[in-house]
Structure formats: structure tokens, C-alpha cells
């Protein structure tokens with residue numbers, strides 16, 4: 562029994578060391594040094610290359626060192642019958658909550674307008690609305706959406722959350738496509754914390770922006786493919802939206818010639834909203850492996866039908 566490891570962001574080896582510490586008896590091999598591929602029965606990965614799974618004929622489980630698993634569901638080399646297990650929060654919730662709070666304050670404190678005024682050397686004393694009058698809508702009420710909601714609420718923002726199924730949330734809760742228009746109309750700042758699935762691809766589009774109040778602000782730390790870039794640019798240029806903060810992009814790194822880089826109302830961050838914490842990630846992977854051995858369903862087991 563051996564695990565094959567590849568995490569694209571683990572340049573300093575901290576995640577690998579955490580995994581080795583959490584699972585001292587596991588033979589963890591670091592791709593491309595696979596040894597005998599037939600001995601490998603599980604993989605621990607983030608963004609593995611296209612040929613990563615080639616020849617892993619005895620692979621039984623894949624542990625994703627991430628919340629989103631779209632990179633694995635769409636991976637050209639991964640068989641569709643292999644169970645996928647993802648991270649659940651693992652330190653990302655608190656970081657995501659701060660990222661979104663930063664974006665929400667940027668919008669509520671009128672920074673898009675004030676940044677333009679500064680560039681024009683214009684002493685533009687703008688009336689700053691109270692957070693209580695700036696409702697925030699969160700698309701997604703999962704591990705991260707709920708953490709973000711509670712942090713924003715503690716900072717005085719009214720909260721709306723939207724998800725597929727009914728659940729207890731902070732603030733107002735909206736369910737499914739039928740309640741999406743009411744959710745949008747009530748959200749001055751919109752945050753996307755959905756997984757990327759067939760149903761959510763391109764959800765941040767012209768129709769959705771039209772449903773938001775005029776001058777709304779969009780924060781997308783979900784996935785780049787949630788956003789239709791041309792529709793965002795049109796909505797910003799028409800004044801329908803007053804700004805956007807984007808952490809994720811269809812192609813990463815964001816290509817140099819992307820019009821997003823230069824837009825004066827867009828804040829860009831390079832997919833750094835919320836990295837998982839190494840120790841928590843490793844402990845979760847170790848726990849999930851134990852669950853698998855004991856025949857218990859691991860908490861982060863992905864429902865391939867749902868796509869998350």
C-alpha cells in the first residue's frame with residue numbers, strides 16, 4: 562500500500578512534511594518518483610498533471626488537498642468510478658472570511674469611487690453608508706459560505722445565503738433557481754462561494770447581474786469559470802456594477818493580455834483567498850483514510866452526481 566503525492570503549490574514541501582507527520586506509517590511517494598505504480602492505491606493531490614494517473618491500475622481513492630474538486634472531476638486521466646474525498650474547511654474558512662470581509666469593506670467604504678477620485682487628485686468626500694444598509698448575498702452555504710456569513714454578520718452586514726437545499730443559515734436563506742431572483746434583488750454585494758459544476762458554470766453572467774441592485778459589487782473567490790468575463794466588463798462599463806474583486810480565473814495564471822488586469826474597477830488577487838492549513842489538511846486526509854479502512858463514509862466524500 563502506497564500513496565502518490567503531488568500538490569502544485571507545495572514549493573517549500575511544508576504540505577508534504579505535514580502529510581508524512583500525520584501518516585508516519587504510510588509509504589508516500591512524490592510524483593514523478595512513483596516506484597512500482599502497481600503498489601499505489603491512493604493519491605493525495607492538488608492540480609495533478611494530465612499524466613499523473615497513468616498506469617495507476619490499483620488506485621482505489623483520491624484525496625484532494627482542496628475544497629473544490631472540479632480539477633479532478635474534469636481530469637482527463639482519472640477514472641470516473643474512483644471515490645474522491647475533499648477537504649472540509651481545513652483552515653480555509655477563516656482565511657476566506659477575511660478575504661471576503663476585505664472586499665466587502667472595499668465596496669461599503671466606496672473604495673472603487675475613491676480610488677478613481679485619487680487618480681484624478683479629486684478631494685471627493687463621499688458619504689459612507691453604514692454596513693447595516695449594505696446587504697451581502699452569498700451564493701453557496703457550505704463549509705466556506707457559512708463561515709464567511711458569520712464573519713460578515715459580526716461586522717454588521719445583513720446576510721442572504723443561497724444554496725441548493727434547505728438548511729439553517731445566518732440571515733435570510735434562499736433555495737434553488739426559483740428563489741434566486743429574490744436573493745439577487747436583496748444583495749448589494751454578491752459573493753460567489755459555489756463549487757464549479759455543470760449547473761454553476763457561467764452563473765455570474767449578464768442575466769444575473771441584471772437582477773442585482775444598481776451599483777452592486779461582485780466578489781468571486783469561487784472558480785474562474787463561474788464568471789462570464791465579457792458580461793462583467795459590460796456591467797462595469799454601463800455602471801450596473803460599481804466594481805469587482807476576483808481571486809480565480811478560467812486560466813491561471815491570468816494571461817498577461819487579459820483585459821481584467823487593467824480595468825480600473827477590478828481588484829485582482831492570484832488565487833490566494835484561502836489556502837488550506839497544512840496540519841489541518843494532513844489531519845483530515847489521515848482521518849479520511851482511517852474512515853475508508855474502517856468502512857465509514859469520510860466527511861469529505863464527493864457526490865459525483867451532484868458534482869461537489
Ligand code: NAP
Pocket residue numbers: 628629630649650653700701702703704705706723724725726727728737754755756757758760761782783784808809832833834835836869
Ligand atoms: P461546499 O461545502 O461543497 O458548499 C457548496 C455550497 O454551494 C453548498 O451550500 C451547496 O448547496 C451550494 N451549491 C452547489 N451547487 C448549487 C446550485 N446549483 N445551486 C445552489 N447552490 C448550490 O463547498 P465549500 O467548501 O464551501 O467551497 C466552495 C468553493 O469555494 C469550492 O468549491 C472552491 O471552488 C472555492 N474555493 C476557493 C478558494 C480560493 O482560495 N479562492 C479556496 C477554497 C475553496 P447545498 O448546501 O444545498 O448542497
Ligand code: GLV
Pocket residue numbers: 626627628629630835
Ligand atoms: C482552492 O481553491 C480550493 O478549492 O481548495
